Amino acid sequence: MKDVPELRAHLQELAGTAPSTKPIDARARRKIRVRQSALIVATALSVVALATTGFALSSRDVGRSSDERGVAGQKESAKDDCVWKIAALGAWSDEYAGWGDPILHAAEFAVEEANEHDDLACRVELRAADSQGKPNVAAALARKVVQDEAVVACMCPYFTFETLAAGPVFSSAGVLTTATATNVTLDEQGFETWFGAAAPDDFQGEIAGELIADAGAGNVAVVDDGQEYPKTLTAAVQRVLGERVGGTFTIGLGQSDNSRIVGQIAAMEPDYVFYGGYAPDAGPLLEQLRKAGVAAPFMSGAASYSPEFGKFAGEAAEGALVVCPCADPTRIDSAAAFVEGMRAAHGSDPGTFGVEAYDVTTLVVEALRTYEDDPADTSEVRAHVVDYFDNAQGYDGLAKSYSWNEDGELERQSDAVWLYEWDPAQGAFVARGPASGFLD
Amino acid sequence: METVEGSSSHAEEAVRDRLGQLYRTHAPAATQLAYLLTGDRELSRDLAQDAFIRVAGKFAALRAEGNFERYLRSTVYNLVNSHFRRLRVERRHLAEQASIGGAGEDPGPELRSDLNATLNALPVRQRAALVFRYYVDLSEQQTADAMGCSVAAVRSLTFRALESLRITVDKEATA
Numbered sequence: 001m002k003d004v005p006e007l008r009a010h011l012q013e014l015a016g017t018a019p020s021t022k023p024i025d026a027r028a029r030r031k032i033r034v035r036q037s038a039l040i041v042a043t044a045l046s047v048v049a050l051a052t053t054g055f056a057l058s059s060r061d062v063g064r065s066s067d068e069r070g071v072a073g074q075k076e077s078a079k080d081d082c083v084w085k086i087a088a089l090g091a092w093s094d095e096y097a098g099w100g101d102p103i104l105h106a107a108e109f110a111v112e113e114a115n116e117h118d119d120l121a122c123r124v125e126l127r128a129a130d131s132q133g134k135p136n137v138a139a140a141l142a143r144k145v146v147q148d149e150a151v152v153a154c155m156c157p158y159f160t161f162e163t164l165a166a167g168p169v170f171s172s173a174g175v176l177t178t179a180t181a182t183n184v185t186l187d188e189q190g191f192e193t194w195f196g197a198a199a200p201d202d203f204q205g206e207i208a209g210e211l212i213a214d215a216g217a218g219n220v221a222v223v224d225d226g227q228e229y230p231k232t233l234t235a236a237v238q239r240v241l242g243e244r245v246g247g248t249f250t251i252g253l254g255q256s257d258n259s260r261i262v263g264q265i266a267a268m269e270p271d272y273v274f275y276g277g278y279a280p281d282a283g284p285l286l287e288q289l290r291k292a293g294v295a296a297p298f299m300s301g302a303a304s305y306s307p308e309f310g311k312f313a314g315e316a317a318e319g320a321l322v323v324c325p326c327a328d329p330t331r332i333d334s335a336a337a338f339v340e341g342m343r344a345a346h347g348s349d350p351g352t353f354g355v356e357a358y359d360v361t362t363l364v365v366e367a368l369r370t371y372e373d374d375p376a377d378t379s380e381v382r383a384h385v386v387d388y389f390d391n392a393q394g395y396d397g398l399a400k401s402y403s404w405n406e407d408g409e410l411e412r413q414s415d416a417v418w419l420y421e422w423d424p425a426q427g428a429f430v431a432r433g434p435a436s437g438f439l440d
Numbered sequence: 441m442e443t444v445e446g447s448s449s450h451a452e453e454a455v456r457d458r459l460g461q462l463y464r465t466h467a468p469a470a471t472q473l474a475y476l477l478t479g480d481r482e483l484s485r486d487l488a489q490d491a492f493i494r495v496a497g498k499f500a501a502l503r504a505e506g507n508f509e510r511y512l513r514s515t516v517y518n519l520v521n522s523h524f525r526r527l528r529v530e531r532r533h534l535a536e537q538a539s540i541g542g543a544g545e546d547p548g549p550e551l552r553s554d555l556n557a558t559l560n561a562l563p564v565r566q567r568a569a570l571v572f573r574y575y576v577d578l579s580e581q582q583t584a585d586a587m588g589c590s591v592a593a594v595r596s597l598t599f600r601a602l603e604s605l606r607i608t609v610d611k612e613a614t615a
Contacts, residue, residue, distance in 0.1 A: 002607065003607060004607060006607075007570070007602075007607055008574045010559075011476060011571060011575040012575070015476060015575060018471055018476070018481075019471060019475060019484060019485050021485065022467075022471070022489045024460060024489070024492075028489060028492075031493045031497070032459065032493050032496045032497045033497075035497020035498065036498075372522060383497065
């Protein structure tokens with residue numbers, strides 16, 4: 001090239017060979033919506049913050065693209081007083097401790113680990129809010145949580161009914177929520193920022209069906225209690241097993257005597273029994289089946305995965321199987337440090353869904369680690385965390401590999417569901433491993 | 441209930457159309473710009489869409505369309521810059537690891553490019569100055585705005601870029 005006109009021509013020519021524009025798909029549109037809602041909330045907040053405390057959030061011009069100048073300096077100087085909060089909203093009070101503690105403790109552990117590494121632009125704190133297991137409280141707390149401008153993500157309701165109540169709040173504020181709730185309809189709510197950490201219920205049922213089919217059963221008794229969750233499971237089991245189902249039954253919820261149904265099942269002479277309900281009903285049912293001479297293997301779903309199962313089933317509990325979208329970290333080599341750390345902190349092994357909660361909290365931390373813009377620009381941080389989850393296809397957590405579909409539902413992989421068997425010697429369900437290890 | 445649902449989905453459809461239209465109007469230029477700045481086909485498609493997502497996300501009402509192009513341009517530039525900065529950090533990190541391990545070779549990923557070799561050899565800021573001035577046809581002030589630097593910096597970047605390309609500056613360049 002000799003002169004500027006020739007340079008112009010050359011650039012024109014190069015531009016002519018530029019690739020085609022990437023199509024704008026649903027995922028890109030969703031990201032735009034998340035950013036828009038996060039911005040609206042942040043703008044409203046900065047106005048409130050200015051009025052009440054004189055503290056100004058970075059009120060940059062709308063549309064001004066991220067200003068690279070000075071960001072590095074801000075990272076250094078702001079570290080001391082800059083805090084990002086990961087909210088933990090759920091039923092943390094005593095009566096729910098069996099469900100809540102493992103999740104809360106694991107999230108705390110991941111946050112402490114992040115601060116020990118000390119490689120984030122801001123210090124991370126956990127902001128725990130107790131929903132008391134009530135949907136209306138969960139929704140009210142969610143509104144408070146998203147108004148805290150330091151909150152950048154939420155390790156949020158693990159009960160489905162709470163997630164349904166709080167989801168819209170987080171979605172419209174552009175705050176990521178990730179949790180172990182497993183109801184099949186969660187992905188249909190249009191929550192823009194929800195990412196499930198556990199496999200949905202119907203997939204749990206499909207895996208149960210496949211395990212039963214692989215065991216060679218041809219005359220299966222499928223039982224539920226008429227409730228929504230168990231029926232989701234049994235419907236999936238029936239779908240997979242098809243003609244191998246010899247009979248379907250519904251027992252009364254909370255009834256100690258199911259002798260009529262038990263008699264019908266015994267008459268069917270099943271070679272496998274699947275029950276879709278909760279431990280307090282599963283136990284007595286199993287005990288009565290054994291007394292009636294039904295020796296077939298007995299399998300149930302995650303709702304029966306309870307340390308109390310032995311109490312409900314007595315000696316009949318031996319060998320009972322359950323499937324659960326929860327991993328046992330003591331059986332995973334790479335989770336050794338997590339297990340040791342949790343033992344040191346709480347004196348016991350991590351509980352149900354602990355390792356899954358640790359995985360998704362750690363992914364939030366990784367998202368924060370890769371954030372490069374102004375740490376005080378909360379709407380941008382929130383959007384970045386959602387983007388990061390969107391793009392984290394095949395993230396290798398300790399429990400499993402995580403990928404999400406467009407609706408935030410966990411991809412259906414058979415290593416996401418584990419098989420457990422009741423061991424009377426230990427008085428507990430003992431992991432036999434991920435279902436993927438038992439399927440053809 | 442049906443009417444409510446109908447009207448809301450209609451409104452949503454309108455927003456979708458608006459967004460799609462905005463994308464069709466501006467995304468091709470953003471892709472070309474990213475391509476001229478990086479020389480990487482896949483990367484430039486991704487960066488252009490990423491920039492669009494960021495800018496559209498900040499235009500809550502999607503009104504001031506006149507400024508959209510300007511914001512999009514400077515966001516593309518910022519993303520390209522971040523990309524190269526990240527690449528440098530990664531390379532340095534890999535080089536450090538390699539030196540600990542005793543391996544001598546540079547394991548850094550090769551920059552994929554089918555851009556003209558001389559042009560591509562320029563540092564990204566110099567290349568950007570040329571592209572903004574002589575392809576997008578911005579003034580020195582507009583280029584400075586897009587790159588977030590002073591007019592003096594634009595002049596010096598342009599001068600050094602032209603010099604290393606051995607291009608004679610005639611009247612046209614200073615006009």
